[in-house]
Amino acid sequence: MSQTFLDQLWIARHVIVNGVAMTVSISLLAILAGSVLGIFVGLALVYGNGVLRLIVRAYTDVIRGTPVLVLVLASYYVSSAVGIELGPFAAGVVALAIFCSSHVGEIVRGALQAIPKGQTEAAKAIGLTFTQTFTSVLWPQALRQCLPAWVNTAAEMVKASTLLSVIGVAELLLRTQEIISRNFMSLQFYFLAGALYFVVNFGIERFGKFVERKTALPS
Amino acid sequence: MAIGLTSMQIRTSIIAPLMIRNVLPSLSSTIISLFKDTSLAATIAVPELTFASRKINVESFRVIETWIVTSALYVVTCFLIAALMRLVERRLALPR
Numbered sequence: 001m002s003q004t005f006l007d008q009l010w011i012a013r014h015v016i017v018n019g020v021a022m023t024v025s026i027s028l029l030a031i032l033a034g035s036v037l038g039i040f041v042g043l044a045l046v047y048g049n050g051v052l053r054l055i056v057r058a059y060t061d062v063i064r065g066t067p068v069l070v071l072v073l074a075s076y077y078v079s080s081a082v083g084i085e086l087g088p089f090a091a092g093v094v095a096l097a098i099f100c101s102s103h104v105g106e107i108v109r110g111a112l113q114a115i116p117k118g119q120t121e122a123a124k125a126i127g128l129t130f131t132q133t134f135t136s137v138l139w140p141q142a143l144r145q146c147l148p149a150w151v152n153t154a155a156e157m158v159k160a161s162t163l164l165s166v167i168g169v170a171e172l173l174l175r176t177q178e179i180i181s182r183n184f185m186s187l188q189f190y191f192l193a194g195a196l197y198f199v200v201n202f203g204i205e206r207f208g209k210f211v212e213r214k215t216a217l218p219s
Numbered sequence: 220m221a222i223g224l225t226s227m228q229i230r231t232s233i234i235a236p237l238m239i240r241n242v243l244p245s246l247s248s249t250i251i252s253l254f255k256d257t258s259l260a261a262t263i264a265v266p267e268l269t270f271a272s273r274k275i276n277v278e279s280f281r282v283i284e285t286w287i288v289t290s291a292l293y294v295v296t297c298f299l300i301a302a303l304m305r306l307v308e309r310r311l312a313l314p315r
Contacts, residue, residue: 065251065294067258070269073276074286081282166262 007189012189019175020196026171027158029093034100034157034172035150041101056105063102066069068160071095076167092164096157103153111145112138132214144215149207155201162197172196240311247304251297267274268292 009016027036044056063071075095079086086094115138124134176193180186220229261270274290276282 002257062290063292065255065297066290067255067269067293069248069258069261070286070290073269073273074290075280078286081280163259165264198293 005185008179008185009192013174015179016138016172016192016196017069019170019172021196022169023158023161023173024200026093026096026161026164026169027154030096030161031101031154031157033093033097035047035104037097037101038104042112045105045109046112056089060102060105063098064106067164067181068095068099071099071101072163072167073102079123088164088167089170092161092167092169096160096164099151099160100157103156104150107146107149107153110149111142114145117142126158142169144217146206147212147215151204154208155204158200158204196208236311240308240313243304243308243311247308249300250304251300254297254300255293 041056041060044052045060048056072092072095075098076086076215077090079091079094119137119141120133124139140144161171162173165177166172168174172193176189182188183189222233257267258269260267261273264270268289272285275287279285
């Protein structure tokens with residue numbers, strides 16, 4: 001068996017690529033589901049009536065006050081305890097999506113509340129209905145406002161996907177640990193994993209910057 | 220400088236108090252997320268709350284109760300930290 005890092009890397013190449021693919025797909029699924037859910041959470045926080053707002057506020061506060069690892073473990077064990085066969089991958093994605101939704105909800109709420117009241121009043125003055133006001137006046141502004149924070153959350157989700165290794169989802173971190181347990185090159189392979197996570201997050205950040213530039217108002 | 224403070228005095232009695240008031244809100248959110256990140260120590264077998272709940276979960280199979288209590292403990296502690304930091308913020312706020 002050859003002992004240099006590059007030889008070991010060549011042996012492990014498929015495993016690492018699979019791990020990266022798994023990490024990316026977990027993150028994508030969680031971000032997409034979490035964002036869709038989060039938009040509803042944010043809307044409920046701003047426009048919901050008393051009871052709904054109270055429930056959603058409790059939901060976001062509890063989720064945001066719980067560590068992601070506890071959410072992941074709870075989702076995995078509780079789902080099987082109540083008789084839903086999810087499997088580690090689905091349970092992990094559900095936990096991350098729930099976590100993502102509470103953060104996106106707060107971001108959307110902040111963005112909607114940051115829009116000056118004059119905008120709503122002006123829309124009312126020119127005779128737009130509530131739906132029209134929302135879709136063509138408030139929402140475009142809120143989207144621009146929440147883009148940077150949303151990109152931040154997306155990067156956060158990629159990092160949180162490492163926690164799925166605890167319940168046995170074979171993503172990048174668990175793959176790396178498997179490789180290390182075979183060849184004991186812990187420094188090199190953890191460093192490689194760190195670099196790969198950095199590359200993924202750097203890509204997300206650049207993409208966010210790109211979208212921000214594209215959607216910026218001409219000034 | 221105009222009233223004759225040395226640069227060290229300027230730092231300790233002018234800049235530092237102003238700075239602490241400014242950083243307190245983001246400091247408290249950092250402290251809270253740091254507290255939540257302590258759960259990660261469970262993955263390398265540090266016997267803290269998450270590790271203990273996992274153990275209880277596996278030993279007793281009272282799955283739902285275990286995780287509800289665990290998250291309640293984390294949430295309540297986060298609220299306490301937040302309340303404490305708000306108290307500090309109010310104490311340090313300038314009288315108006």
